[in-house]
Amino acid sequence: MAMVNINELHTRIRLINSVSSFNKFFLDIKNTYNYVQMGFVIFELSDLFQFDVSHFGNFNDVFLGNIKSNSELVRYCVNEVKTIQLSQLSRGCESTLIIPISLHNNKFACLVIELPNLSAESHNIQVMGDYWRIFLVEIFEAYRRVSSRNTVKITRREKECIQWASMGKTSWEISQILSISQRTVDFHLTNCIRKTNSTNRQHAIVKCILSGQLLT
Structure with missing residues (x-):
């Protein structure tokens, strides 16, 4: 060869x-x-x-x-x-x-x-x-x-929501912690699901953990 x-x-x-x-x-x-x-x-x-x-x-x-x-x-x-x-x-x-x-x-x-x-x-x-x-x-x-170049990054607020969700907090509990509406929390979590190409909230949490997104 x-x-x-x-x-x-x-x-x-x-x-x-x-x-x-x-x-x-x-x-x-x-x-x-x-x-x-x-x-x-x-x-x-x-x-x-x-x-x-x-x-x-x-x-x-x-x-x-x-x-x-x-x-x-x-x-x-x-x-x-x-x-x-x-x-x-x-x-x-x-x-x-x-x-x-x-x-x-x-x-x-x-x-x-x-x-x-x-x-x-x-x-x-x-x-x-x-x-x-x-x-x-x-x-x-x-x-x-x-x-x-093609990596989608989650925003600071999205990361805050998914971090609290990874600790078992509900949307309502996260809304109280972050002083935002529950609807806004659900909006950010839905973005996390979409950006990570996940099927649900738990799947998005796993993907964010595995990719290190929750550690940065």
Whole structure:
């Protein structure tokens, strides 16, 4: 496998500043190395034992659906860092490599690479994993740059309401504590539910806790 100059790759990753440039980076690498598919998959804990899955890069719909529904893959990325073939976790192509990275707070991720062919020799797998692991931290930093542009922040008043709600206070009790109307409390809590893409107040509380929004 021909290797692109490491310094050149570092530079290209640092220049990523949008979703489109992030996706283009993976497409360019896929074409350069003649990979079948390549991308970065992020698992974000959204509730107890529930993950929202997002991705950047080049995957067909069937393959991506299998990745998103693969509980063994999620469990592996949460607990391990060693490069592994997807087929060792579940039914899948032996030529698909999973390179996990432990992220921060409630997020985990992996670099997914499907090769045209791959010897089953563990040495080849390790070499491939070691090579791409060089860039994983910078790839994640690129993800943080891109995702931070689209992150919805809750307001100070919304945070006050959701903090009190997390302590078990009702809307009426929160209204008395903050000296605002109960209707206004419900308005702020509804905004929290909408902004966090939650199904109800408790779900929004869990998401805010997991994302660290209640700690800032």
